[in-house]
Amino acid sequence: MQWFAAPEYWPSRLLVQRLLAALYLIGFLAAARQFRALIGSRGMLPVPRFTARVPFRQSPGLFHLHYSDRFFAAVALTGAALSAALLGGLGDAVPLWTSMLCWAVLWVLYLSIVNVGQTWYSFGWESLLLEAGFLATFLGNADTAPPAPVLWLLRWLVFRVEFGAGLIKLRGDSCWRDLTCLRYHHETQPMPGPLSWFFHHLPDPLHRVEAAANHVTQLLVPVGLLLPQPVASYAACVVVATQLWLVASGNFAWLNWLTIALALAAVDPARLGLSVDPRAYPATAAWFEALALALTAAVLVLSYWPVRNMVSPRQVMNRSFNRIHLVNTYGAFGSVNRTRQEVVVEGTDEQVITRHTVWKEYGFKGKPGDVRRLPRQYAPYHLRLDWVMWFAGISTGYARPWFLPFVARLLVNDRDTLRLLRHNPFPDTPPTHVRATLHLYRFTDWRELRDTGAWWHRTAWSEYLAPVDLAALARAGHRPPPAAGTGKDAGDRPGTPGGARTTHPDGRS
Template identity: 55%
Template sequence: MDFVDWLSWFDAADYEFARQVLQRGVAALFFVAFLSSLNQFPALLGERGLLPAPDYLAGFSRLRRPTLFRWGYSDGLLRGVCATGLVVSALLVAGVPQLGPPWVPLIAFLALWLLYMSIVNVGQTFYGFGWEMLLLEAGFTVAFLGSDQTDPPRSILILIAWLVFRLEFGAGMIKIRGGREWRDLTALYYHHETQPMPGPLSRQAHLLPKPFHRVEVVGNHFAQLVVPFLLFAPQPVGSAAAAIIIATQLWLVASGNFAWLNWIAIVLAFAAVSDPVAHAVLPVIPLDWHPGTPETPLWWLAFTLTATALLLALSYQPLRNLFSRRQLMNASFNRWQLVNAYGAFGTVTKERIEIVVSGTLDDDPDDSSDWREYGFKGKPGDVRRVPRQWAPYHLRLDWLMWFLPLRTVHEEWFYAFLGKLLEADRTTLRLLRHDPFDGGAPRWVRVRRYHYRFATRAEFRASGNRWMRAFLSEPIPPLSLRRSQGRQG
C-alpha cells in the first residue's frame, strides 16, 4: 500500500454523520456532567460539604491524580471550572469549533477532559462511578476526530468502536462470571424493581410476564457478548451491530435512570454507522456533507496516528482484563483514566432496601412523636409517587443512598448529611425534593430501613400506592445535633 492508498484508507469520508453525532453527543453529555457538578458539588464536596475537598486535598498525592485543584480548592474556583466547561461544551454542541482547523475542536475537547478530570479526581465517593471515567475516555478520544476541514480519521473511529466493545463485552463477561441469576435467566425478575433509581416506566417493566424477562436476559447476553464483535465487520453489518446496541440501550433508558451511562453508549455506537446506511434509513441525512474537503494535512495525520499509537499501547491491560478470571470492573490502569475497563451489575440485588430519614420537633422523641420524612428527588420514598426520569442528569446523593444498605449506614458522609439536616443547611436541603420543616431545623433525626417492592396492579387499584413497604429496623436511633457532631468527630 503506497502513501496515497494509505491516506485514502485513513480518511473515512463516508463517516461524517458518525463524527457529527460523536462530537456533538459527547459534548452534550459533558454539558450535563458540568451542570450536575455545578448544582451539587459545593453541597457534597465543597468548603462546607459532606466530604470537604480541601480536607481531602490536604492528604492528596499530586503525582497520582491530575487536577487543577492541586494548588488549592475553593467553591468559587469550582464554579469557574464548571462554567468554563459549560461554555466550551455548548460551543461544541453548536458545532462552532468544528468550523475551524482540526486543532480547534481538539483543544476544546482536551479542555473538557482536563477540566472534568480535575473534578472527578477530588470527587471521592460521590464521583466513584464507572461513567465518570467513561466520559473522560470518550472526550479524549473524540478530540482527535478533526473538524469540518478534514475527513474523519478511520483509526480514531475504530478506537471508539473498541471503547464500545470494552463497555459492552466487559459488562457481558462480568454478568456471566457474576451472579447465577444471569446464567439461569432470572436476573430481570428483580432488576427493574431493585435498580438504584427506577424511572416512570420501571414498575410497568417489572410487572411484565416472567417469560418476557427471560427473553430480556437472552437479548442482553446477545447484545453484549456477540454483537460487539460485529462492530468491526464491513458495512452494513457494522451499522446493524450499532443499531442493536442503540436499541438495547434505549430500552434501558426507558426502564431506568443510569445517569449518562446508556446515553454515552448510544452516542459512541454511532462510530460504526456509515453515511450510506444512515442515509438509507433516514434520507434527510446527506451523503456528501462537505463537498471538496481538502486533503488531510500531514501534520494532522501524524498527530492523529500518534494518538492512535498511544491508545493502542494502553489497550494491553484492558484487553487482558476482559479475558481474566479475576476481571476488574470499572477500573483505570493509568492516572489519566484512558482505555479503562468497564462493566456493571455482575450480580442483581434480589430485594430493595431503602434508607428513610425523618425528623421531629419533639423534645423527647419516641415512636409516637410527629416524625416527618425527608423526600429525595430520585430515590423512592413516598409510596404513592411516580418515579421521575432524571437521566442523563446524575443525582449523586440519591445514588449513594441506594448503596448504604448494601454496605453500612455508618459512613462518614452520611453522618455529615444528618448533621446538615439538623442544622437546616440550605445548600444541603436544595439537594432534596421535600423538606418537611420548610427550612426550619428539627431537634432530632432518625434513620430507618424499609423493604420496598412495586405494588401489583391489584394493590395499586386498591390503595393507589405504587410501592409497598415494610419496616425492618432502625440502624440509627434518634440523633440530636450535639450527638451528631460527636459522632462525626
C-alpha cells in the same frame, strides 16, 4: 495517507461530537448545581481535605493548584459554556487546532472534577465520559475528513463497554445464567424510572427473553462492531436499540446515551440506505495524522490491562488503570439484588424522644420514598446523592464517610444540602433529632395499585441510625458546617451508621 481519511463517516462524526458535547454540558451543570453540599469547602467530603491527604500524582487536576468554591463554580460553568458552544457548532467554525484545543480543555476541566469527586464521582460513566471525550479531541472538524483510526478507537471503546458488561454478568450472578435476573432488576435497580413498574410486571417469559437478549447484545453483537461494513453498522443499530430500551427502563445517568453516541461511530449511513451528500475535504495535515496515529498506538498499549481483565476469571468492572481515566474497563450489574433496601431519613422537632414521638420524612428527588409517588425520569441528568443512597441501603461501609456529615447538615437546615432534596419537612426551624430506618420496598401489583394508588409497598426492617442530635454528633467527632462566608471547612470524620448489613455493591470504580 489515503486510508487515513474516512469522509463517508462525516454524519456519524457530527452526531458523536454533538452528543458528547451535550453530555459534557449535563455533567458540568450537575457539578455546578450539586458540588457545594457534596464536595465544597463546607461539603460532606470537602475537596480541601481530600487534596491535603492525596497528592497531585494520584489525582491530577486543577484543584491541587488552587481550590475555593468560587473557583470550582467557575471551572464547572466554563465547562458548561464551552460544551454548549461545541454543541452549537463552534468546533466546525474554528480552525482544526482550535477545535482540538476546545475538546482538550473540556477533558482537563472534567478530569479535574472527577479526580476530587471521591464517592460522588466513583462510577463507570465518569471514566467513560472522560475516555470518550479524550478520543473526541482527535476526531477533527469540518476542515478535515474523519480519521479512520480514531473511529476504530471509538468502536473499540464501545466494544469494551458492552463486552465487559456481558462477561461480568455471565461470570457473576447465577440468575444471569438461568435467565431470571430480570424478575428482580427493574424493581431493585438503583433508581427506577416512570416505566420501571410496568417493566417489572411483564410476564415471566418476557423477562427470560430480556435476559437472553442481554447476553446476545453484549457478548455477540459487540464483535460485529469490529467487523467490516455493513456488519458494523447493523451491530451499531442493535446497540442503539438496546440502549434505548435501558433508557426507558430506568435512570442510569448518561451511561446509555454515551454508549449510543459511541456506537454511532460505527455507522456508515450509505450502508443503511441513507442518502447523504458527500463532502470533499482537503488533504489531511501531516501533524494531525501524526497525532492520531500516536493516539492509536498509545491506546493499543494501554489496552493490555482491560483486555487482561476481561479474560481473567477474576474480572472486575469499572476500573481505571491510570490516573487520567484512559482505556478503562467497564461493566454493570454483575450481581442483582433480590430485595430492595431503602434508607428512610426522618426528623422531629421534639426535644425529648419517646415512643410517641412524631417523625417526619425527608423527600428525595429520585430515590423511592413516598409510596404513592411514581418514580421520575432524571437521566441523563445525574442525582448523585440519590444514587449513593441506594448503595447506603445495602452497605453501611459505603455510607460511612459521608452519611453522618449528611445528617449533621440536616440538623442545621444547611441550605446547599436541602437543595439536593425534594422535600424538607422542617422549612422554618431545623429538627432537633434525625434518625434513619431501613425499609424493604417492593413494587405493588395491579390490584394494590388500583385499590391504594401506591406504586410501592414498604415494610420497616431495622434501625439504620438511632436518633441523634447535634450534641451527639459533636461527641462522635462530627459538627455541622459553619455558616456560609466563614471560610472554614466542615469538620467530619468517618462514622458508622448502624443496623444494616454490609455487602459489596456493584457499579463503583
